[in-house]
Amino acid sequence: MERIRTTEVAAHVGERVQVAGWLNTLRRLGGITFLVIRDGWGTVQSVAQDESDLAPLKEADAGVESVLTVEGTVASSPQAPGGFELQNITVNIITPVTEPPPLTLSKREIKAAQPTLLDHAVIGNRHITRQAMLRLGAGIMMGFRRTLNARGFTEIQTPKIVESATESGANVFKLDYFGKPAYLAQSPQFYKQIMVGVFERVYEVGPVFRAEPHDTTRHINEYVSLDVEFGFIQNHFTVMALLRDIIAGIVSTLEETCSSELKLLEVRMPFVPAEIPHIHFTDAQELIFTQHKVDVRGEPDLSPQDEHWLGEWAQEKFGSDFLFVTGYPMRKRPFYTYPDPDRPEYSNSFDLVFRGTELVTGGQRLHLYNDYLRALEKAHLPVEPFTTYLEAFRYGMPPHGGFAIGLERFLMQLTGLPSVKLTTMFPRDINRLSP
RNA sequence: GGAGCCGUGGUGUAGUGGUCAAACAUGUCUGCCUGUCACGCAGAAGAUCGCGGGUUCGAAUCCCGUCGGUUCCGCCA
Numbered sequence: 001m002e003r004i005r006t007t008e009v010a011a012h013v014g015e016r017v018q019v020a021g022w023l024n025t026l027r028r029l030g031g032i033t034f035l036v037i038r039d040g041w042g043t044v045q046s047v048a049q050d051e052s053d054l055a056p057l058k059e060a061d062a063g064v065e066s067v068l069t070v071e072g073t074v075a076s077s078p079q080a081p082g083g084f085e086l087q088n089i090t091v092n093i094i095t096p097v098t099e100p101p102p103l104t105l106s107k108r109e110i111k112a113a114q115p116t117l118l119d120h121a122v123i124g125n126r127h128i129t130r131q132a133m134l135r136l137g138a139g140i141m142m143g144f145r146r147t148l149n150a151r152g153f154t155e156i157q158t159p160k161i162v163e164s165a166t167e168s169g170a171n172v173f174k175l176d177y178f179g180k181p182a183y184l185a186q187s188p189q190f191y192k193q194i195m196v197g198v199f200e201r202v203y204e205v206g207p208v209f210r211a212e213p214h215d216t217t218r219h220i221n222e223y224v225s226l227d228v229e230f231g232f233i234q235n236h237f238t239v240m241a242l243l244r245d246i247i248a249g250i251v252s253t254l255e256e257t258c259s260s261e262l263k264l265l266e267v268r269m270p271f272v273p274a275e276i277p278h279i280h281f282t283d284a285q286e287l288i289f290t291q292h293k294v295d296v297r298g299e300p301d302l303s304p305q306d307e308h309w310l311g312e313w314a315q316e317k318f319g320s321d322f323l324f325v326t327g328y329p330m331r332k333r334p335f336y337t338y339p340d341p342d343r344p345e346y347s348n349s350f351d352l353v354f355r356g357t358e359l360v361t362g363g364q365r366l367h368l369y370n371d372y373l374r375a376l377e378k379a380h381l382p383v384e385p386f387t388t389y390l391e392a393f394r395y396g397m398p399p400h401g402g403f404a405i406g407l408e409r410f411l412m413q414l415t416g417l418p419s420v421k422l423t424t425m426f427p428r429d430i431n432r433l434s435p
Numbered sequence: 436g437g438a439g440c441c442g443u444g445g446u447g448u449a450g451u452g453g454u455c456a457a458a459c460a461u462g463u464c465u466g467c468c469u470g471u472c473a474c475g476c477a478g479a480a481g482a483u484c485g486c487g488g489g490u491u492c493g494a495a496u497c498c499c500g501u502c503g504g505u506u507c508c509g510c511c512a
Contacts, residue, residue, distance in 0.1 A: 029475085030468035045472075063463090081472050102445065104462055107473055111447050111461070115504055171510090187512095212510060213436070223512065304508085351512095361512065406512030420512090431504085 001071060006037060006044035007260070009084045012074045019044055019086065020069040020094075022126070023062070025106040035091070036081075036106075037070055042260065043128060046070045046086035053089055062096035064106055065126075069094065103127075118421065121435050125425055132261035134425060136254065137224075137411055139261070141205050143253030144226050144405070147246045153201040153230070158191035160184060160207065164385040171211035184209035187404065192229040193336070193365060194392045196400045201230040205407075215430050217419035218304075218357065220408065222428040228362075229402030236338075236348040236364045239401040240278065240324055243352060243360060246405075247322065248272040265415055270321035270354070277314055278324035281346065284310055300332040304357070311356030326350045335375040338364035338401070348401075355413045362403020369393040 001018045009017065021039030033048040048054055062068070072086030102120045103112050105127045110117060117124045124130055145155065161177060162185045173184040188204050195202045204227040211221065228246070233239060251272055254262060262269065279287070285297045288309055296306055302325065314323035327346040330339055338348040349363025366372055372393050376383055383390070411423035421427040426435055 025472085027471055027474060028468090029471060032469040032471075034471050034474090036472080047470080049469075077470090079470055079472085100445070100463055104446065107461080109473085113447070113505090116446070208512085210511070214508090214510060215505080216507070216511095219511070225512070301510090358512065404512065409512055419506095 003069070005041045006039045007041040009044050009074050009086070010076075013076050013084070014074065016071065016073050017086070018069055018071045019046075021067070023057075023064050023066045023068055023097075024128075026057075026064060035070065035089075037068070038126070038128065040131075044082070044084065044086065045080050046072050046089045048089055048091075049087070053091060056091045056093050060093045060096035061098045062093050063098060063100065065097040065101050065123075066093060067095035067097075068092060114419065114421065118427065118432065119435070121426055129265060132258075132264045133411065133415060133417070133423065135261050136258055136265070136267075136415065137407060137423065139254045139258040140250050140407060140410055141224075141226070142257065143250035144203070144205065144246060146253055147249030148201075148203045148228065151201065151242075151245075153203050153228070154199040156192065156195050156199070156202045156204050157206060158185070158188040158195075158204060160209075171213075173209050173211045186210055187225065188227050189334075189336075189404075190389045192227055192402060193397075193400065194389065196229050196231045196402075197392045197395075197397055200232065200398075203228045213430055217421070218409065218412075220420055220424065220427045220429050223420070223424070224407035226405040226407055227402065228404075229400060231398040231400040233364065233399050233401050235399075236326065236350055236362070236401055239362055239364065239403060240276070240326075240350055240352075243362065243403055243405075244272065244276050247276075247352075250410075267415055270414070271319070272322065273318070273320055276322045276324055276352070277318045277320055278326050278350070279310070281325055281327045281329065284325050287313065300329050302351075302358075307351075307353050307358055308356040311353050314353070321355050323353045324350050325353060333363070335379040335381060336365045336372070338366050350403075352403075354410070357409060357413055359409050359413065360403050360405045362401065364399065364401040367393065367397045367399050 001016070003018050003020050004012060006019050006021065019037050019039065021037045023035060024038035024043055025036035027034040033054060035046045035048060036043050037046060069092045070086055070089050072089035075085055075087045076083060077085050101123050103110060103117065103124050105123070109129065110124060110127050112124065125134060162183050172186050175182050175184065185208060187208050188206065192202055192204060206225060207222055208225045209222050212219065228242070251269060255269065284302065285299065288306055289295050289297055291313070292309055310323055310325065314320045327340055328349050328351070330337060330345055330347045333347045333349050340346045340348055347363060351358050352360035366375060369390065372390055373383065376386065408420040408423040412420050417423055421429060
């Protein structure tokens, strides 16, 4: 008999079907027993009316998490969870599990504390809520790709082993490349810009590595960056408009393809306005001063607290979960950032704040070769390590810009999880390299 | 790099100087139970309270050290 997924039983009422998966829950009520089977897509209940139906379990001493098949007749039943169940079942044990797992997966929620859950992520990720959350991550990537493919973007994969420690800022992981020093890429920034010279519109879904010794709920040392870069833009507002469409595309893709996951996790979906409100960096600082009596004017960057306040303000004033902060000071932005033509100490860059946390950084980049030479000099950086990168600009690049969305942060803010470490299968943080 | 907090059965917690040879929930095991869905009921097993030292008549509890975890800041997505 051909196997069907647990999520497909509704289409087979009255038929004899087989499901396969893991024994999620075994509820023995005496004369009747409920077996909840979990597969890669969800769960379904099956009912054993007769004690003899359970003989294979007893013989194999098989407990929860045993791998098995259940053959049964699909019945529509209002008292079954989800409305459907398998009756008159035949159980076949494939892989018996005889010891209890380190985490309890059969309850609605995982009770384990974060370190315990992460230590046993191999098992913990099987829990239906973890499974659903991780699938939302896949849904975000799908929505991202779908939106960009529809707009003529080409997906690229740039090197993750790089020769020089690219831009300024974040620390890099050094490695030994056949005796030569090399680094794990902390961003695809240079390569994606270079590829604008080839495809005009590019995007990448890939890992980036940050050797920052930070220890917060918003940071991990390897994360998935959703990168976009494209040419022939007017300024950073062109970039922000595309980002708005991508966010909207991700949200609608999730609603379309992950509705059961969103429901299970009780996700509050954001409303994406036709135009996401924006505020200039200096105005944001003034706002914080007038509203919260904290003077951050003159600070070169916004603190997590500032972003939190701005997020609240956007919600109150515009009913928006999103807010663009534009025009960050040039001195806090990397050398390739395009300055505001009217106020050169500020930049044509932006951050997107989602529910009070920084989610995206982006902006317009320099595109003229001579501007790069000047910018490097101003930043006291040598030209030599950037020769390959600069070659792109030497031989013609259009005005361009882009951004990077942090996948895990998006998931954290979307689902309301307390840490990015819980949005990824196997997080890498300052003191976790395993599992 | 700086600061704070926390380590108690498999898991999550309570206990902050004696009444603790450690409590509760959940899981596990045994028995009962024919519609559960966090099933229910009865019973059982399971912890030298992270580790080392000190204070004290007496330490899970106070102090010092150490190891582990976690949160915040800086920085960033």
